[in-house]
Amino acid sequence: MSTPKIEMRNVKKSFGSKTVLDGIDLSVNKGESMVIIGGSGTGKSVTLKCVLGLMQADSGSIKIDGVETKDLDTKDHDALMSKFGMLFQGGALFDSMKVWENISFGLVQGKKMARDEAHDIAIEKLKQVGLAAQTGDMFPAELSGGMQKRVSLARAIATSPEIIFFDEPTTGLDPIMADVINDLIKNCVTDLGATALTITHDMCSARKIADKVAMLYDGKIIWDGPVADLYDSGNSYVEQFIHGRAEGPITKHAAFKA
Amino acid sequence: MPKTIHQNPQHIVSMVQSICQGIGKSIFSFLQSIGVLTMFIGKATVQCFIPTFYPKLILKQFIDIGYYSLPVVGMTALFTGMVLALQSYTGFTRFNAESAVAGVVALSVTRELAPVLAGLMVAGRVGASIAAEIGTMRVTEQIDALVTLSVNPYKYLIAPRVIAGTLMLPILVLIGDIIGIYGGYLVSIYNLGFSSGNYIAQTWDILERMDVLSGLLKAAAFGFIVSMMGCYHGFNSGRGAQGVGTATTYAVVSASILILVSNYILTQVFFS
Numbered sequence: 001m002s003t004p005k006i007e008m009r010n011v012k013k014s015f016g017s018k019t020v021l022d023g024i025d026l027s028v029n030k031g032e033s034m035v036i037i038g039g040s041g042t043g044k045s046v047t048l049k050c051v052l053g054l055m056q057a058d059s060g061s062i063k064i065d066g067v068e069t070k071d072l073d074t075k076d077h078d079a080l081m082s083k084f085g086m087l088f089q090g091g092a093l094f095d096s097m098k099v100w101e102n103i104s105f106g107l108v109q110g111k112k113m114a115r116d117e118a119h120d121i122a123i124e125k126l127k128q129v130g131l132a133a134q135t136g137d138m139f140p141a142e143l144s145g146g147m148q149k150r151v152s153l154a155r156a157i158a159t160s161p162e163i164i165f166f167d168e169p170t171t172g173l174d175p176i177m178a179d180v181i182n183d184l185i186k187n188c189v190t191d192l193g194a195t196a197l198t199i200t201h202d203m204c205s206a207r208k209i210a211d212k213v214a215m216l217y218d219g220k221i222i223w224d225g226p227v228a229d230l231y232d233s234g235n236s237y238v239e240q241f242i243h244g245r246a247e248g249p250i251t252k253h254a255a256f257k258a
Numbered sequence: 259m260p261k262t263i264h265q266n267p268q269h270i271v272s273m274v275q276s277i278c279q280g281i282g283k284s285i286f287s288f289l290q291s292i293g294v295l296t297m298f299i300g301k302a303t304v305q306c307f308i309p310t311f312y313p314k315l316i317l318k319q320f321i322d323i324g325y326y327s328l329p330v331v332g333m334t335a336l337f338t339g340m341v342l343a344l345q346s347y348t349g350f351t352r353f354n355a356e357s358a359v360a361g362v363v364a365l366s367v368t369r370e371l372a373p374v375l376a377g378l379m380v381a382g383r384v385g386a387s388i389a390a391e392i393g394t395m396r397v398t399e400q401i402d403a404l405v406t407l408s409v410n411p412y413k414y415l416i417a418p419r420v421i422a423g424t425l426m427l428p429i430l431v432l433i434g435d436i437i438g439i440y441g442g443y444l445v446s447i448y449n450l451g452f453s454s455g456n457y458i459a460q461t462w463d464i465l466e467r468m469d470v471l472s473g474l475l476k477a478a479a480f481g482f483i484v485s486m487m488g489c490y491h492g493f494n495s496g497r498g499a500q501g502v503g504t505a506t507t508y509a510v511v512s513a514s515i516l517i518l519v520s521n522y523i524l525t526q527v528f529f530s
Contacts, residue, residue, distance in 0.1 A: 052405075086406040110408035
């Protein structure tokens with residue numbers, strides 16, 4: 001069996017007395033699209049940030065390509081980061097830079113590519129996400145929310161990363177734009193042959209882009225399996241969540257406690 | 259009430275315990291903040307000396323911190339020099355020591371007033387702006403985005419600002435020295451009836467290299483403090499608009515206090 005691209009074992013993270021992750025176990029294989037679902041405040045973003053190294057887990061193991069990510073020196077950490085692409089929930093575009101500079105930022109600053117060459121790639125990526133080349137000379141503040149998401153996606157894929165992370169990719173978008181973004185994500189991940197880890201509570205999005213789904217609840221992965229089995233999971237928590245029922249084992253109190 | 263406490267010694271014990279816990283918690287939190295700040299300063303300072311550098315970003319900060327602060331520092335220095343000449347003249351006439359006005363203006367401006375007031379003005383203008391800008395980047399995940407794009411935020415965001423702050427404040431203060439002394443000169447010549455030649459000669463005679471140099475060294479320290487406090491509080495900003503607002507306030511207040519404290523320490527080092 002091949003080494004998982006991402007492997008989390010018994011990962012724990014607390015903030016003061018509040019335990020957010022209580023022993024997460026998760027494996028994502030190469031080329032697989034894993035979607036983590038769960039209610040607000042259940043630790044989805046913390047899970048993602050721990051894998052990305054933006055946050056240090058209190059204990060447990062996180063491996064990328066079989067290599068433990070904790071205690072990496074700066075050089076190895078930079079090498080690891082060059083494998084990653086990330087679509088942030090709010091876009092996180094640099095508002096002082098033009099759109100093309102945002103997209104090519106990782107190429108110019110991270111990979112030391114010449115600006116002219118990076119510009120050409122940025123325009124190509126813009127087209128790939130369905131935006132005109134002229135958009136490249138605009139500033140992020142001049143774009144709509146949907147366009148900003150597309151630009152952010154273009155930036156995430158510009159360096160041809162091996163692993164792409166998506167943090168609530170459809171939040172704040174209308175249903176049609178959300179579907180457009182889902183299609184783009186699916187196409188981009190397939191074209192690059194990348195591994196994808198997405199966190200969302202949008203079930204349409206999960207159904208569309210996932211190969212596998214894991215549900216996070218109370219700091220633990222309580223169910224994971226192929227997306228085809230999601231609606232036949234036999235897990236009362238999963239069923240309540242995916243159908244959006246107010247009644248069930250997930251209470252408001254439990255959701256906030258997590 | 260004393261009767262109740264007397265009757266319930268457990269209540270006293272728990273009260274003392276909770277006070278001790280509160281004090282311990284505050285001390286621990288204070289020490290933790292000092293540790294975090296020290297680590298931040300260490301990381302940021304190291305990145306100021308290790309390649310890769312970002313010359314365009316440093317140049318941009320030179321302009322933002324230096325050039326755009328020039329009017330406010332210049333105006334402060336001008337009016338401070340003018341007031342100083344007026345006040346010292348008023349005081350010195352009581353002792354028939356009016357001739358000391360030129361020297362007092364020159365020494366006060368170069369040694370103390372120009373560096374301290376420029377530091378405080380820049381703390382208000384630049385420290386707040388740095389904290390707000392970096393704080394907003396933190397809140398909108400732009401700093402996290404830098405990390406995921408393999409760019410060290412200490413090198414890309416902090417180092418250019420600290421380099422520019424440390425190098426530009428001495429230049430601002432040097433200009434402030436000239437403007438401040440000129441302000442004193444204007445009042446002394448056109449208001450107090452001093453002779454222009456005598457005033458310039460007295461200023462020139464009394465000023466020593468160390469007077470100006472100590473002010474410039476202080477300015478470099480103040481520039482470092484202002485930029486570092488702005489970056490630190492912005493970088494560790496809390497969530498939302500309130501978090502950024504608080505970071506901005508802390509940046510200005512902490513920089514101002516540190517400027518005043520370090521001014522005393524540096525004065526002691528240079529002149530004791």
